[in-house]
Amino acid sequence: MSQGQNLGVRFFYWSGARALLTNAWYSLVTRLDKNAEVTLMNYGYAYPGDSRISLEIGNGSERYSLQLYHHVATGISLEGKHVLEVGCGRGGGASYIARYLRPQRMVGVDIVAPAIRFAQKHFTAQKNLRFMVADAHQLPFEDNSFDAVVNIESAQHYKDVDRFLSEVRRVLKPGGHLLISYFEDAGKGVFPRQALARSKLQKVREQDISEGVVRAMDLDSSRRQRMALKLAPGMLKKLAIEFAGVRGTDLYNDFASGNYPYFYFIYQK
Secondary structure (H helix, E strand, C coil), X not given: CCHHHHHHHXXXXXXXXXXXXXXXXXXXXXXXXXXXXXXXXXXXXXXXXXXXXXXXXXXXXXXHHHHHHHHHHCCCCCCCCEEEEECCCCCHHHHHHHHHCCCCEEEEEECCHHHHHHHHHHCCCCCCEEEEECECCECCCCCCCEEEXXXXXXXXXXXXXXXXXHHHHHHEEEEEEEEEEEECEHHHCEXXXXXXXXXXXXXXXXXXXXXXXXXXXXXXXXXXXHHHHHHCCHHHHHHHHHHCCCCCCHXXXXXXXXXXXXXXXXXEC
């Protein structure tokens, strides 16, 4: 590994750089992924025994990332409801929810404009789904607008999780639900679980899903490495493999050792 690659990986682990790198990586993938092979960028979820949800053929390569959405979003019935995803990234998860879980309206928002442009381009055929650029700390919706808010592997990047949760509560209808999953990185000093506990939302369910996430990282490791090597320019390949959580990377080891516990919660207004 070159000195430049070593510096890049070390920079990835500097807490002040993580959000910057996350946004930059989404933008870079959008420019390089000409064939729309990557529509989700979470670390996935695998059920015990690798039992699988039923998917159309086109979604098969991203099965584990979609299974994380399925596990989280099916905590309540979303059929016929108005659903918002905050931190939707490139839109594959919101597309899955809109197609398979049948909400009346599905809106995906993300602060990364290139990711939203990708989603708007590739998921236009789904009439119950739309995307827009928005900040999780200042959602552009009226009070009591949604029956459910979905937030997957995004809250750990926010500057002010309390502000985000206040916005979630504001846009939820009375009795509405927040379906949220994330991992905690003590090095960043961001602990959404503590913010949830002091919010005005009421806890319905708490689940540590670390085991299922690590299982997915194991099973999906070869594909993630292949995509990282395919999409990243030469000088960024090592950083891309690290970001993807490929087996043997420091990031993978932090998940596998329990340094990055992964939680799933349902909260209600």
